[in-house]
Amino acid sequence: MADAPDLPDDDAPCPCGTAPFGVCCRPVLDVRRPAPTxxxxxxxxxxxxxxxxxxxxxxxxxxxxxxxTLTIEPDLDWRRLVILDVVGGGPWDDTGEVEFVAHYVADGVRGRLHERSRFVREGGWLYVDGF
Known part of the structure; x- marks a missing residue:
């Protein structure tokens, strides 16, 4: 059985950088609220x-x-998310793309993941792939 995630306090800044965790990503992670976009x-x-x-x-x-199977790299320390572009993916769309840069530190070396992710809405938003 997988370990339980180590969640921030509800009033702490959300890791994604937009609002307090309890009103930002926590409801989506807890499946209390589907992601609207x-x-x-x-x-x-x-x-x-x-x-x-x-x-x-x-x-x-x-x-x-x-x-x-999915394994999260334990040595990556994710630091910051920057959204570069959003195409579609709104409340009335069925598809969308989000381009982002996620900054991390691994073994004391800074790195970044730059991706344009594709999403589809099928009963809720789902990640398809990234390039």
Missing amino acids: AEALMRSRYTAFVVGDTAHLVRTWHPSTRPR
């Missing part, structure tokens, strides 16, 4: 990587591209 789902997935919530990552990954 593709960007909100992307932010919650970044937060899931930060806190080690593999269940959320698997639950929000489209079945056609979801890996059989």
Whole structure:
């Protein structure tokens, strides 16, 4: 059984950088509220990587591209998320793309992940893939 994620306090800043955790990503991670947009789902997935919530990552990954197993790199210390572009993915859209840069530190060396992620809404927003 996977370890429970190490979640911030509700009044702490959300790892995704927009609001207090309790009103930002926590309701989406706890499945109390579906992500209203593709960007909100992307932010919650970044937060899931930060806190080690593999269940959320698997639950929000489209079945056609979801890996059989998922391991979060324990040595990556995610530091900051920057959204560069959003195309579609709004409350009335069925598809969307979110381009972002996620900054991290690994073994004392700074790095970044730059990706344009694709999302589809099928009963809720799902991550499809990134390039």
